[in-house]
Amino acid sequence: MRDDDALDALLAAAERCRRLGRLDEAERTLERAVQITRDAGAPQDARLDALADLLRIRGRYRRADEILRSALTLAEEAPGPGSLTVARICNSLGVLHKYTGRFEESESFYRRALAIVEAELGDAHPFMATLYHNLGGLNHARGTHAQGEPFARRSVEIRRRTHGPADPALAADKAALAAIVHALGDLDKAKRLLVEALAVFETRLGPEDYEVASCLNNLASIHYSKGHLAAAEEGYRKVLTIKEKLLGPAHPELAVALNNLAMTLWKRGRPEVAARAFERAISLLSAEVDQGQPVLLACLRNLETCRRSMRPESRE
Template sequence: MESLAVADVCIEWGVLGKYTGDFDWAQASYERALAISERVDGSISHRVATVCHNLGGLAHARGDFALGEPWARRAVTVRTALMGPAEPVVAADRAAWAALLEGCGRLDEAEAVLRQAMAVFQKCYGPEHYEVAVTLHNLAALRHRRGDIEAAVQGYTLALNLKARLLGPEHPDCAITLINLATAHREKGNNAEAAAQYTRAIATLAARVAPDHPTLRLARERLNALGGEEPPLGRKGAL
């Protein structure tokens, strides 16, 4: 009989497969880890919750939100049974579930789940924490998808400012919020501000990621569509 040590190795293989793009290998590794964990630990364990969380994340990476949503929901259910609803790790499971609910078009459910996660993050970590910044970004993205562009701009701006304080204004994680903020400004008809934010995203990423990085490529494509001029390499975007 395979041991929990084998399950843990399979989880690591799954993580590696996801981040190298070998999704089929990742799926098989996670499924093997889940089978071992359920056989040894039963259906309610942190290891089972982690594998379910990861299976949901893998489906999100594939763009198969309907496949991933039940896995993410199960992760929340299992972890809540073990710890109660008020722990940050449960909130992280909820945030991952919300992303899949949004992908499924279930926006009201996604917002409710995200707000539950935000309440836990703020209570446990305070307002100046990375998880709070990420959740602010995700709530802004929900407003954006609903067409509430002004609220989206406000939310992205709050998220960006918090990320900049926590990580530094040139951290690559700021770039995706800059791109979303720029897109919201473009949809408002404010092309000059949109171009400025795309330019900042490019300046943030250009010296830090590969030239074909998808986020950098996206920022360049959108800036070019506006007729903007890319900043010279090495020029920094200031927040």
Template sequence: MSDVQTYVQTYGGDLVEDCLRLVEGGDLDGAQNLLSRVGSEPASQRTDERDADLRLAAGIVAYAAGDIESAAADLSLAVSQTRKFCGSLSGVHSFLQATHYLAMVRRSEGQYLAARQLLTEALSISEIKNASLQDVAVLHNELGIVCKYEGLFDEAAAYYEKALLLLESIADVEDSDTASVYHNIGGLEFSRGDYAAAEMPARRAVAIRERALGQESELVAADKAALSPILFELGKMDEAEKLLREALQILESLYGADHYEVAISIGNLAAIAQSRGRLEEAEALYTRALGALEQHLGPEHPEIAPVLHNLGLLTRNRDPEQGRALLVRASEILSSSVRSTHPTLSAITEALQVSDG
């Protein structure tokens, strides 16, 4: 009996959902091992549907591992393959799932317009094919994330509200998808500067996800890492640092010291260190975060700009020329990717005016 036949007989053969379950539970190695075992069968012996599932699962696991290049290749192929099976509800689900994850990859690459186009097309197809409300909710949530990154905060809020309404209409129990929406609402309010409004949804995300997945999940760690800067802005420094260090311990144990999510958390820890007067520690942490983000995203990605901004503000007192250079670089990166009203870009512009004044 082949590995694929053994897997189907033992687990029911839902490869994508089993990989997702392992990833969300923090067992990335388990997901990769499952893929390796199932993917060992020659392609000629797999059905087209099974091959599409394998590409989709491989893309999801590669994305979770921070291998954006492999994720993009696998998910692009999965979108093309699953599109052929949209005649059935299961086929529509697979297509929407593949499109959602490919949009996440494009967002992580800073290609916000491409991500929005993928998701808009997917929503149109979901209406034509009468897709599940949960799939539609996930697409609305991801569109909210993309709009938030573009600085379109009102549009993002509307997408999140729609996602929550859909999820509430189909389940009495709040699940991981609901936690994701609350996580993102907290992030949106944080970006708007309304930290008091951000705290409740961010805390709710942590609570829901801990009940669903346990405390060692990567997603729980990500929720804690997102709550931490909100608490920081509210002056709850001890809790903010505690949560962030808990999140970092989980993320580093799962993915190593240079993973994308680790880099984001390191940047937030630098802000806490800076606020507490540990300036040398803060500069070292910002520099480490910047290096890891450049490695994962490239030197011109818009997500690098906030770290450049913070590092520029920190270093300009010691070295005004270096500080200004970092701020200029941050401004140039964001100017080409977000609206002029984006709050981070506005803050960078104000900081440059101070430096030049």
């Protein structure tokens, strides 16, 4: 087997392991691919990008950042700063920095990738849909929902033309648009989009896939907004169960579901249980994100307010 074939086989094996939730095995396989590439003096950027993406999925954000910056430096040297390889790595850095709350850096990387892809592939390529999807998600995370809506709608438009109606990529775009539509106040439209996306994810990916959990989280948020707190709590608990199984109980991404569940429990009159969920979320985030990361700040504020509500003087 040629070296390229062996490396492709390793990357494919790592992806299979990742989809099956065997993340330790996937990481070892990717580390091996990176080492083989390094020893052969071949371009490492694709393997480094794949390894960094896995580390991000595992919640090891700082290490993923180091690897992606190394990959970007290599790719800028060859194949060059205007290459699609650089665009792919910039997109990965944009995704990572959205997770860690470094929104300005995230936007800068996304826009650099967007300029490269538009110049190389045109404005209707599926890679453009991915970048529009990500820019919409970034604006959602920032709270600039009106600015994010055109990006989210554009990703859906492109994907409808390039993918089938039951494709998970289109479903993911619909789910991302739903989150923005929800934030802008159209709860019924958001719910319709999420129900469509959820049906695709459950059929194509299975009932315990990450994308299913994301849809359920957003549906639970709609229940919360409508005051249907029992349904919201049930939804958030299901999200937490799926993500714990997929990512492990110590993953920082669990913090979002924990914060949402805690807010629901608090509103349902169970502040002691809510406080424990806030505390767990803070603990999970603190090791991997900066102190100014928005979810961490929200959890800290919510915990303090929750604790104040438990003091005797606040009940007088």
